[in-house]
Amino acid sequence: MFLKAIIGLVGIAVLWGVAVPIFDVPHYLLPGPIEVAERIIFLFQRGDLAWHIYVTLSEVFGGFILGAVVGIAAALVFSRFPIVERVLTPLILLLQTIPKIAIAPLLLLWLGLGASPKVALVAVVTFFPVMTAMLSGIRYMNKSYSDLSVVLRLSPWQRFWHIELPAAIPTLFAGATVATTLAMTAAVIGELMGANKGMGFVLATGQENADTATVMGMVILLSFVGWALFAILDYGRRRVEDRFL
Amino acid sequence: MIKIEKLSKTYGQGDGQVVALEPLDQTINEGEFVSIIGPSGCGKSTLLRLIANLEAPTSGRVTLETAGLKRPVGFVFQDAVLLPWKSVADNIRFPLDTSGVPRKLADEKVKELVELVGLKGFEKSLPKQLSGGMRQRAAIARALADDPPILLMDEPFSAVDLLTRETLNDELSRIWQKTGKTILLVTHSVEEAAYLGSRVMVMSPRPGRLKVTYEVDLPLPRGECTKRDPKFLDLVSELRTLMREMTS
Amino acid sequence: MKGRIKPVLEYSGALLVLVAAWWYVSGPMGMPAYLLPSPASVGSLLWDMILSGKLWPHLAFTVQNILIGLIVGTVFGVLLAYMFFKTPSLSDYLEGPLVVIQTAPKIAIAPLIIIWFGLGLTAKIVLIFSLVFFPVFAGALAGFRSIDSRLHDLALLMNLSRTQRFLRIDLPAALPGIFVGIKIGAIQALVGAILAEWMSGSDGLGYLMTFATATYKTPLLFGAVLMTAFLGLAMHAILNEIEARYLAWSTPDEQ
Numbered sequence: 001m002f003l004k005a006i007i008g009l010v011g012i013a014v015l016w017g018v019a020v021p022i023f024d025v026p027h028y029l030l031p032g033p034i035e036v037a038e039r040i041i042f043l044f045q046r047g048d049l050a051w052h053i054y055v056t057l058s059e060v061f062g063g064f065i066l067g068a069v070v071g072i073a074a075a076l077v078f079s080r081f082p083i084v085e086r087v088l089t090p091l092i093l094l095l096q097t098i099p100k101i102a103i104a105p106l107l108l109l110w111l112g113l114g115a116s117p118k119v120a121l122v123a124v125v126t127f128f129p130v131m132t133a134m135l136s137g138i139r140y141m142n143k144s145y146s147d148l149s150v151v152l153r154l155s156p157w158q159r160f161w162h163i164e165l166p167a168a169i170p171t172l173f174a175g176a177t178v179a180t181t182l183a184m185t186a187a188v189i190g191e192l193m194g195a196n197k198g199m200g201f202v203l204a205t206g207q208e209n210a211d212t213a214t215v216m217g218m219v220i221l222l223s224f225v226g227w228a229l230f231a232i233l234d235y236g237r238r239r240v241e242d243r244f245l
Numbered sequence: 246m247i248k249i250e251k252l253s254k255t256y257g258q259g260d261g262q263v264v265a266l267e268p269l270d271q272t273i274n275e276g277e278f279v280s281i282i283g284p285s286g287c288g289k290s291t292l293l294r295l296i297a298n299l300e301a302p303t304s305g306r307v308t309l310e311t312a313g314l315k316r317p318v319g320f321v322f323q324d325a326v327l328l329p330w331k332s333v334a335d336n337i338r339f340p341l342d343t344s345g346v347p348r349k350l351a352d353e354k355v356k357e358l359v360e361l362v363g364l365k366g367f368e369k370s371l372p373k374q375l376s377g378g379m380r381q382r383a384a385i386a387r388a389l390a391d392d393p394p395i396l397l398m399d400e401p402f403s404a405v406d407l408l409t410r411e412t413l414n415d416e417l418s419r420i421w422q423k424t425g426k427t428i429l430l431v432t433h434s435v436e437e438a439a440y441l442g443s444r445v446m447v448m449s450p451r452p453g454r455l456k457v458t459y460e461v462d463l464p465l466p467r468g469e470c471t472k473r474d475p476k477f478l479d480l481v482s483e484l485r486t487l488m489r490e491m492t493s
Numbered sequence: 494m495k496g497r498i499k500p501v502l503e504y505s506g507a508l509l510v511l512v513a514a515w516w517y518v519s520g521p522m523g524m525p526a527y528l529l530p531s532p533a534s535v536g537s538l539l540w541d542m543i544l545s546g547k548l549w550p551h552l553a554f555t556v557q558n559i560l561i562g563l564i565v566g567t568v569f570g571v572l573l574a575y576m577f578f579k580t581p582s583l584s585d586y587l588e589g590p591l592v593v594i595q596t597a598p599k600i601a602i603a604p605l606i607i608i609w610f611g612l613g614l615t616a617k618i619v620l621i622f623s624l625v626f627f628p629v630f631a632g633a634l635a636g637f638r639s640i641d642s643r644l645h646d647l648a649l650l651m652n653l654s655r656t657q658r659f660l661r662i663d664l665p666a667a668l669p670g671i672f673v674g675i676k677i678g679a680i681q682a683l684v685g686a687i688l689a690e691w692m693s694g695s696d697g698l699g700y701l702m703t704f705a706t707a708t709y710k711t712p713l714l715f716g717a718v719l720m721t722a723f724l725g726l727a728m729h730a731i732l733n734e735i736e737a738r739y740l741a742w743s744t745p746d747e748q
Contacts, residue, residue: 008586009593029609090500090507099725101684102718105691105702109714110528144326150299151320158343166330185598189684192603193691200601207604207692215605223597230596244329244371 031213039213040221049202053225056199059115059187060229063122064179070123071130072172076160079138096128101189108194118190118198125182133175137168173237180229188222199225247273247296247395247427251305254291264452265291268305271446271455275310275394278421278428280442282435282484284492288453289431293397296429311394315344319388321398325380327372333383334359334368340390358386361420378409385417389424398430402437414441418467435484439477440467447484449491456487530712539716552720554696558614558689559682559728562621566682567675569622570629571667575659578637595631599624599681603688612693617686624685625678629671636670637663669743672736679728687721698724 013033019025020032027035043049078085103124107117145167149159191200199222206214254266266288273279281289294300296307297320311317327336334355341351359365362382372380381401388396402410418441421428432438438445442461449456459480463471471477512532518524519531526534542548577584603620610616644666648658690699698717705714 004585004589006589008588009590011586012590090503091510094504094507094511094726097726097729098722099680099683099687101687102721102725105706105714106718109706109711142326144322144324145328147299147320147322148326151297151316151318152340152343153316154343162339162343163328166328169330181596181598185600185684188598188601189688192600192688203601203604204692207607210608212605212608215608219597219601219605222601223593226597227593244373 028210028212031216036213036217036220040217043214043217052197052199052202055115055197056187056191057225059118059190059198060122060183063119063187064126064183066119067123067126067179068130068176071127072134075131075134075138076164078135080156100125100186104189104193107190113194113196118187118195121186121190122183125186126179129175129178129182130172133171134168137171138164141167169240170237173233173240177230177233177237180233181226184222184226184229246275246310248308249296249305250308252295252302252307253304254288254295254300255303266295267452267454269455273427273429275427276425278430278441278443279446280438280444281429281431281446281448282433282438282488283448284450284488286450286453287448289448290399291453293399293429293431297397309395314393316340316391316393318395318397319393321384321388321396321401323400323403325372325384327380327383329372332369332371333364333375336372336383337386337390339387344391346391354390358389361389362386363416378405378413381405381413395427396429398428400431400433403433415468417441422466435481435488439480439484440471445484447487527709527711530715535712535715535719538712539719542716548720551697551701555686555690555698555724558617558621558686558697562618562685563625563675563679563682566622566625566678567629570626570674571633571671574630574633574637575663577634595627599627600684600688603685603692607693617689617694620689621682621685624681628677628681629674632674632677633667633671636667639670640666669740672740676732679732680725683721683725683728
């Protein structure tokens with residue numbers, strides 16, 4: 001499976017490399033894979049691509065952690081006080097349904113062009129899947145666990161830290177996996193809409209200069225960063241499940 | 246001592262109302278081993294959950310002499326309910342960790358308990374690596390960890406095979422005599438109830454209520470010869486007849 | 494009918510709370526108007542734009558692009574998924590690359606598409622298409638793969654032609670999966686449409702936003718944001734309605 005996937009990936013690259021000279025595609029429209037690879041290496045060596053990647057990743061991580069912590073806290077409050085959930089559910093569903101792209105311009109207006117509007121946007125898109133995952137993790141937890149916390153007279157904090165959080169970890173991983181893809185997208189959207197650093201900024205600059213090799217290189221790089229984040233979380237989830245369940 | 250006064254439990258409201266337990270009075274003395282048997286729906290598990298304060302009674306009350314303690318009772322569930330992300334030792338130490346017992350003291354206690362329930366060598370195993378019987382041993386050790394004077398057990402051996410069950414019965418009897426705890430054991434098995442109990446409470450279903458109690462006059466310690474004792478065999482057959490009447 | 498009124502009431506209540514909070518922050522709390530204009534000023538601006546007919550072309554432009562991209566993307570997504578479903582060797586080699594694409598921030602191809610297709614309408618529709626395509630493809634493939642194998646036997650027994658089999662058995666059976674993809678694709682379509690308009694051109698809600706930001710017309714920005722939010726909510730409601738009406742057979746009855 002993995003081998004075949006690599007063959008598929010290499011096959012696409014070869015087709016691309018062969019098609020460019022055969023059909024005589026102009027380079028400004030479609031540079032070959034080697035040219036794109038050289039451009040990425042060039043950007044790393046001469047430019048500050050590593051720094052831009054760092055900027056985007058730190059926006060993703062910062063926003064992700066913020067959104068996840070708030071999401072877990074909200075789920076905890078909802079599970080302890082069903083009345084709060086009952087009252088807030090329509091509001092939350094409404095906010096969840098509103099396309100996040102509509103919020104982006106407001107965040108840029110309020111928070112400027114720096115990292116903070118991107119962090120905020122990432123936090124907003126991370127919040128919903130993490131909250132939902134945590135809530136269903138607690139809700140579908142083996143009921144005996146809550147009996148156990150009553151019998152052992154655990155404090156609310158002990159109950160969260162020793163029982164609910166670990167019990168919800170498999171579903172939290174699933175939620176976080178969904179959230180990372182959204183988070184990468186949110187960071188890139190934020191950077192495309194207005195920024196002076198980050199991978200989205202390099203992408204937008206490439207477009208303005210009609211520098212196709214840079215744009216394609218960044219698209220590929222972003223795909224792999226997104227995939228790597230996804231793969232790391234997926235690996236973590238499988239490790240946890242194999243070990244304990 | 247456990248003092249149960251006019252304790253009852255009703256679920257639901259209006260037409261959907263189900264009486265799980267009719268008012269029940271009973272006093273259980275310190276150091277007794279009370280077996281509670283009865284067919285499904287007789288309220289025996291409800292009684293145990295009410296005593297453990299896992300549910301609030303509809304009326305009446307339970308008075309525990311241990312009410313002042315942080316954890317008045319230890320509880321063993323039907324399925325072991327070990328935390329799958331903690332090792333056997335960590336699971337047993339869990340009640341101690343969550344009540345601020347210093348680590349060194351707790352480790353000593355865990356070592357002692359691991360030996361008591363016969364899990365030596367499995368301290369570092371995860372619950373999923375254990376058999377059903379071993380998981381239940383770990384659960385019993387956890388319930389005993391912070392030394393509760395009262396131990397409540399809700400069909401603890403119903404998910405283990407017959408041979409393991411007999412071994413665990415012998416060990417429970419030994420633990421009871423060694424520690425002098427007050428034990429309430431809910432079970433489906435009349436042999437188990439008679440073999441372990443110093444008193445047997447028989448409950449009947451629809452609505453759940455206490456039918457009769459027997460004082461078990463069998464010498465301690467119990468063992469293989471108990472099972473051949475005519476008094477034991479008489480009690481078992483009497484209990485079985487009662488159970489048959491209730492289910493037919 | 495009774496079951497429908499309650500959620501409407503709840504949502505209206507939630508909406509009311511949001512507007513009240515907005516009013517409070519912009520008025521009594523004293524947030525400056527260039528950061529947060531009052532609901533009244535945004536409302537009256539939107540109302541004027543509706544009356545003078547200035548809003549309609551922008552809204553229509555965005556909706557039209559979304560619809561075209563959504564339809565074309567769905568058709569191609571379903572057809573390619575069917576090809577993958579029918580040719581397992583194809584999916585063996587290409588699913589790996591597709592997983593990488595699936596987890597990638599696909600919006601990143603927006604600049605590439607602008608380079609390839611210019612700043613006009615084509616680029617916008619191509620972007621929306623490519624954002625819709627992947628979720629529909631993934632949903633459809635899952636849908637085709639989860640078809641009850643007895644339906645395959647049925648198609649064989651009835652000696653259906655390929656087209657008959659696709660149209661009468663495989664497609665309808667995979668519709669629930671396809672619809673999952675369409676729902677995700679519709680959100681993506683809106684994101685793509687707004688972002689494309691933000692980056693280039695002089696039409697659409699996204700253009701209104703970037704124009705308002707550049708010229709510090711905060712009420713206009715809020716008006717465009719509100720319209721985008723409502724567009725998203727409306728699409729969500731319409732798709733749910735379609736699902737409830739035509740896909741009721743696929744969900745177990747709630748009893």
